[in-house]
Amino acid sequence: MALHFDRTEYARRIKATIAAMEKQGLDGLLMFQQESMYYLTGYDTFGFCFFQCLYLGNDGKLALLTRSADLRQAQHTSIIEDIRIWTDAAGAKPATQLRDMLQSLGARGKRLGIENQSYGLTHANGRQVDAALEGFARLQDASDLVNMIRVVKSPAELRYVRKAGELGDAALKAAVRKTRAGADEGEILAAQQGAVFAGGGDYPANEFIIGSGRDALLCRYKSGRRKLSKKDQLTLEWAGVYRHYHAAFMRTLIIGKPGKAHLAMDEACREALEAVEEQLVPGRTAGDVFAAHAAIMDAHGMKDHRLNACGYSLGAKFTPSWMDSPMFYKDNPVVIGPGMVFFAHMILMNSAAGAAYCLGRTYIIGEKKAEPVSKASLGMIIR
Numbered sequence: 001m002a003l004h005f006d007r008t009e010y011a012r013r014i015k016a017t018i019a020a021m022e023k024q025g026l027d028g029l030l031m032f033q034q035e036s037m038y039y040l041t042g043y044d045t046f047g048f049c050f051f052q053c054l055y056l057g058n059d060g061k062l063a064l065l066t067r068s069a070d071l072r073q074a075q076h077t078s079i080i081e082d083i084r085i086w087t088d089a090a091g092a093k094p095a096t097q098l099r100d101m102l103q104s105l106g107a108r109g110k111r112l113g114i115e116n117q118s119y120g121l122t123h124a125n126g127r128q129v130d131a132a133l134e135g136f137a138r139l140q141d142a143s144d145l146v147n148m149i150r151v152v153k154s155p156a157e158l159r160y161v162r163k164a165g166e167l168g169d170a171a172l173k174a175a176v177r178k179t180r181a182g183a184d185e186g187e188i189l190a191a192q193q194g195a196v197f198a199g200g201g202d203y204p205a206n207e208f209i210i211g212s213g214r215d216a217l218l219c220r221y222k223s224g225r226r227k228l229s230k231k232d233q234l235t236l237e238w239a240g241v242y243r244h245y246h247a248a249f250m251r252t253l254i255i256g257k258p259g260k261a262h263l264a265m266d267e268a269c270r271e272a273l274e275a276v277e278e279q280l281v282p283g284r285t286a287g288d289v290f291a292a293h294a295a296i297m298d299a300h301g302m303k304d305h306r307l308n309a310c311g312y313s314l315g316a317k318f319t320p321s322w323m324d325s326p327m328f329y330k331d332n333p334v335v336i337g338p339g340m341v342f343f344a345h346m347i348l349m350n351s352a353a354g355a356a357y358c359l360g361r362t363y364i365i366g367e368k369k370a371e372p373v374s375k376a377s378l379g380m381i382i383r
Contacts, residue, residue: 002077003042004243005156010079013040016149018058021142027110028057028102029142030129032121034318036146037064038244043078045070046319048120051086051094061105065098095128099136113142119320147325150315152339157245157315158364161341164247165362165373167240170195172249172376175236179253179383185210185225185234192238202241205322209237209250216252216356217349219307231256235356237345244316247373248343250360253381261350265357266380268300269346273359273378276310276328276344279336280363280370286332293328293346302348311344314362340365 003010017040021029031037034048041054041062052066063082064074074083084101086094102108112133116126133139153161174191189210196202207221212228216235228234232255239248254262275292293310297303313324326334328344336342345360359378363370 001042001075001079002044003079004160005042007079009154009156010041012154013149014056014060014062017056017146018060020145020149021056021058021113024113024140024142024145025111026058026113026140026142028055028105028107028112029145030055030098030112030114030139031146032115032118033143033146034120035150035316036115037078038316038318039146039150041078041080043074043080044244045073045077047073048318051125052120053098054080055102055105055107057105057107063101063105065094065101093128093132095125095132098129099132102133102137108136111138111140113145114139115143115146116141117143144325150324151313151326152337153315153341153364154339158339158341160243160245161247161314161362161364162373163242164201164240164245167196167199167201167242168238168247168249168362169240169374169376170199171238171240172236172251175238176253176381176383179228179234179255181228181230181232181255181383183228185212185227188234188236192236196240199240200242202244204239204241205244205246205317205319208239209235211235214354217351217354219347219349228255233262233356235358237358237360239322241322244318246314246317246322247362248314248322248345248360249362249374250345250347250358251381252357252359253383255383258380258382259355261353261355262357262380264300265302265305265348265350265355266359268297268302269348269357269359270378271300272296272310272346273344276346277363277370280342280344280365281368282337282365284336286326286328286334286336287330289336289344290328290330290332294330297346297348305348305350307347310346311342311360314341314343336365338365338367342370
């Protein structure tokens with residue numbers, strides 16, 4: 001089997017999940033988040049775009065219901081031994097087959113947690129699950145049960161995060177080499193992704209962001225490419241990815257001589273990131289981190305140009321997003337602790353001036369301070 005962790009690691013995670021289930025009075029858990037399945041068993045697939053569910057009972061029983069296309073995927077990548085197949089056919093009812101599986105596992109009449117907030121459980125499929133299990137079991141939302149366990153990474157996971165950081169640095173170097181007046185955005189993007197692949201990395205959970213000119217003010221990927229002008233700006237957001245663990249980064253590169261707007265933004269972003277780093281310590285809250293970011297940005301006159309969030313947790317994530325919770329936004333009470341991994345991004349977008357400037361990197365929370373997983377300088381990159 002192609003497992004990325006020792007079986008003892010999976011056993012520890014399952015034990016922690018069962019303890020959390022029992023604390024909530026749950027007899028079993030219905031998982032639809034691919035991240036939960038990967039975390040607990042190693043199961044690695046993008047087949048969650050179809051109906052599939054991993055069941056964990058408080059007796060330790062594991063069973064997966066999936067499609068025939070993912071049978072060998074589960075056998076090869078996971079510790080799951082009980083794999084059931086729902087039948088592709090006109091009028092297929094996988095939720096009914098889920099009920100049958102649960103019946104065979106002794107889950108009738110039990111209180112079951114369910115991951116309702118999941119990309120793998122569409123509204124239509126969710127309604128079918130509710131209908132199939134009505135009167136069969138009592139369902140209780142448990143969307144964050146495994147998520148909150150995943151927030152704190154083990155030493156084995158942190159090794160993958162650090163490797164992802166190395167790949168992220170390689171991707172930045174590749175981008176800088178390609179960035180110049182007249183360069184095509186497509187070549188820069190290809191160089192970044194190629195560096196990650198060449199280093200043994202994976203596809204990211206969402207597209208890399210690349211935009212120049214006015215598109216440098218966008219915080220999302222969009223299709224279409226342009227060539228860089230003699231005086232330009234290039235915003236990049238990318239991630240080194242290893243075994244699905246992400247280390248995200250964000251930079252705005254300046255082509256030609258930087259103007260006053262960019263110089264002012266650079267100063268604000270660097271000072272804000274320093275303030276954020278001081279809050280990335282055990283005992284502080286996610287809200288404290290955002291407050292530090294906002295205070296500096298606002299003191300620099302950037303309130304109208306900053307965002308209402310400045311980062312989020314990272315880990316092993318799947319399409320369509322590498323973003324994890326908790327997030328850095330106002331008054332978020334989640335307490336930061338050792339072993340957590342966060343991406344802190346200082347993003348400024350001045351629409352009136354047509355100027356953008358972004359600075360961000362990933363950190364591992366230590367016992368006393370944050371450890372950046374990048375060795376790249378935070379200085380302005382001018383090409």
